[in-house]
Amino acid sequence: MRLAEVTRGDTVAHRLLIRVISRVAGYRLPDAARVAFYDKAFAGPALGRWTQQAMRGESGWTVAERELMAAMVASWNSCPFCVGAHRAIAVHGIDPEIADAVLADYRTAPISERLRAALAFIERLTTDPGAVGAADAQAAMAAGLSRQDIEDAAAVASVFAVITRNANALDFDIPSAAEFDRAAGMLLRRGYS
Template sequence: MRLPEVERGDSFRTRAIIRLVSAVTGVRLPDAARVAFYHSDFVGAALGEWTQLAMRGESSWSVAERELMAAMVATWNSCAFCVGAHSAIAVLGMDAEIVEACRADYRTAPISERLRETLRFLEKQTLDPAHLGADDARTAIAAGVSPGELTDAAAVGALFNIITRYANALDFAIPTGADFDKAARMLLKRGYS
């Protein structure tokens, strides 16, 4: 359901920011940013900080790997907006063929066993969270994932299990591939908060 207040902005200031950013970038401000501006005092700042920390904070995972994790969670949640957005960012730091191979089937993709086991953990976190347990963490750790890396990945998974669901619920508009690419470069440079 598209909310008119999110589309146009809920205040004069927000409407001005939406118009300015869209004019400067030459791209319609993505719905994810529009939602962040909508009643920003309610969740926008907190969600932005969490996203910035999970996706750009200190971690053994590269930015591209974390963006791939977000794209995979989006794939499992059938969120076309987030698949497009986070795949576009991931390919700025890793081979596009690897991203596509992971999205097709991470189990056979040419990635490290460490990343494969982390994606297996995130898949269960996304699709079968009631059965995610200590054994799943032990399996990932046995494959070379450190406890800190697993914590970082679980934060990405938790965050994007929320974001993909509200993106789907609010019927985010799907930009063109070129617009995803422009936005990806901006997000890579500026981050999320």
């Protein structure tokens, strides 16, 4: 359900800010950014800090790998906005053909076994969280992941479990590929909080 307050801004100041940012950027400010302006208690600083830590904090995973993980969680949660947004960011550090191959089927994509193991772990965490157990973590470790690698991948999956559901529930508009790419540049420069 699209909330008018999210689309246009919930205050006069937010409406003006959304217009100015959209005009300066040269494209419609994505709904994900608009939500950040809407009622700070709804999706404000806490979600921004959590996302920033998961996506840009210290990790054995590159930014591009974490963005690709986010795109995969979005795919498993049927969130086209987040698939497009996070694929657009991932391809700044991963070949677009490889990113597309991962999104089509990570099991056969030309990626490292380490990344494949992380994706298998977070797929289970995303699609069948109640069944995740020690055997899943042991399989990931047997494929070369450290405990920290697993925790970092799980952090990405966890935050995007929330974000993808918000995006779907609020019926985010799907920007064009060019708009996703411009927004990706902004997120790479500014981060999530």
